[in-house]
Amino acid sequence: DFITKPFPPDVLRLKVQKALEVREQRERLLQENEYLRKDAATDEGFEAIIGQSAPMQKTFNLVRKVACADSSVYIYGESGTGKELIARAIHDASPRAKQPFVRVNCGALAESLLESELFGHEKGAFTGAVKRRLGRFEVADKGTLLLDEIGDISPNIQLKLLRVLQEREFERVGGTDTVRVDVRVICATNKDLAGEVAAGNFREDLFYRLHIIPIILPPLRERREDIPPLVEHFIKKLAMRTRSDVTSISPEALKSLMAYAWPGNVRELENIIEQSLVFAEGEAIEVGDLPTQVSGAQSGDHLNVPDDGRALPEILEDLERQLILRAFRGAKGIKTETARLLGIKTSALYYKLEKYAIDDNVL
Template identity: 45%
Template sequence: MSLRVLIIDDEEPFANMLQAMLTRSGYDTQVVHRAQAGLDLLQSESFELVLCDMKMPQMNGLEFLDAMKEQGLHSTVITMSAFGTIDLAIEALRRGAYDYISKPFQRDEVILALRKAEERERLRARVAELETHVARLDAIEGGDRPLIGKSEALRLLKEMLVKVAAFPTTVLITGDSGTGKELVARAIHRASPRRDEPFIAVNCGAIPETILESELFGHVRGAFTDAKSDKPGLFRDADGGTLLLDEVGELPGSVQVGLLRVLQEGEIRPVGATRSIPVNVRVLAATHRNLEAEVQEGNFREDLFYRLNVLPIHVPPLRARVEDIPLIAEHILKSIASRMNVAQSSLHPDTMKILIGYPWPGNVRELENVLERAIVLAESSVLQPADLPIQLQHATDPVQVTLGSDELSVKKATLFIERELIKRALERTGGNRTQAAKLLEISHRALLYKIKDYGLQNHGQR
């Protein structure tokens, strides 16, 4: 796309000649003959570059530069003058001009000045893009409950969050229970343009079906027996901000219809109301269920699923990022110490080995519970293996731990065991994936996918 150049010069023949020259060189140009007209145009339209004459009636070039600064206009300005001196050029640069060229000039001279300014614009745009990226990443990694870890799986997740945070698009966050889906939603909100507006989280499975529609969409007075006054509802409470619908798979059919209206039309209809109310809310949804399977079984609306699943984000389980466990454990210990107003505990190396080797079916939430229990029962500030629950103390074989646990989900148990078998095959073959695939009796391609899913890219390599 060609850059837009605004030419400001009171000499109409010269301005028209310059416009024709630049147009032939591929620039999108526009001409005005007064500095004030240029300011007005810059307020309403975007120009990357401005060529401005220094000597004009009513407002000269230096005054134009001052006015641009006062009005917060950031186009790159190259000044021109047939009456130029070194002092005038220096003053123009001091007031914000990028370059100064003397009239009359050769075509190559002005094109070279514009090319240099173009490069400056590209660099400035790139710096602004990087600054925005870093600011969003800082927001995602900050907050009271940040996403902790440096694993490849978490790095990829954070990169995805940086991308989706900038847009108001609906996001469906999936993952096992306890992986931190609400933390991911809060991170998206913190890094988004809505960061200063409300963030409201609601667990759809924790509210009785009879009042869920009223809680979400509100009601008018007299809508039902106990409706003694109007209630705005959570969507209006979150207006301008973000609403997280946790466990969205639990929504009953009647409420799914109302949610679909919000996503399609941007409006809600309170219970008992005769007209809809517009709302400006970014919807984030989270679930540990397989909503595609729920759609196939007729438990979830297909059209609503596609509206929610615009940007799917999967939160990896703790077993897929075991290298993050030491950092997460350290953060949890610090948080518990602050909350309980006690000295911070530390982990004995043998205790840490057990935590790293355990498959954590309950993910980070289970790790939090285990460490809090250990702190309460421990005899010293250094947590020993004996301070851990019995099932962790004997967790020498993850496969046996999984089979001996209270976990009855065939899907979860299969994932635990499959990951452990892949680890063993990679260790036995020194990271040779072709040989490991033969031992596992699966295709090489299938193994590559599973290695990525389980975060085992570097496992077994010598």
């Protein structure tokens, strides 16, 4: 855009104002795209929820009912039970489905960072705030905001959240302008918030604002009939990622999975299937491909230590080498993938590969 001379001051003022508005809108869109791109990477929708059991069918029916309402939803469940998937399913089936679905993990950020993440900040609000940044509430405007691990937020954030829920407005950190939003809030937690209220750790008024429609997710041990279809789903989903030829699981291995206690629920099951796909050498997952805590669940045994007269440190080193070797081969020699499968740092893996003389020649 341009103006020709001579021009009155009012025209210049309007042009500058328009340019600033265009710049602000562009920055807003860039930040929204940044948030939504991260969330879209893990968005699997309702189709990713597997459950044929009575407890899960009851949950599905409840989800369909509450989706059409616009009230706050409170999802309680142990870690790994699929709270985020349920929240996405509610959003996808709601009138807000075409609007943003935004998630923030409240337990992963310090109070100062979480405040900026939720409500945004103005340029110069604190050291490092070189430009205005939108918060998750603004990005989720007209859509749905999932507050994961809501039980971990501080009293200060609780108070500010209560105001947003009551008045649907807030100020960015370091700002004075009031921002109004229209957001449906879904919160998720693995904590007993009623107990936290009784202990004085969580505001009672905020609890009742959030606890309008409660959904309680059953742990995997209480819906074991869902394990076989979940296993089938994860094998199909993860076989390509792990470059595995596995298409099924043996009856003996499935019995071990059915007998295991599943403290980590569905997330733990997915991780174990991925690990087993890497270790499996045939077209089916066998008992020997499962981690020892799972493969021994049926018999009560967890680890068979050879009784050959060697000292314990030597036996442990031999077992460690075997495990690293299996992971290295399963990851096709890719060291970052091997370290991820073993749950160790890449630097630690390099040390152990050298210690046990494991290199590409073993592939």
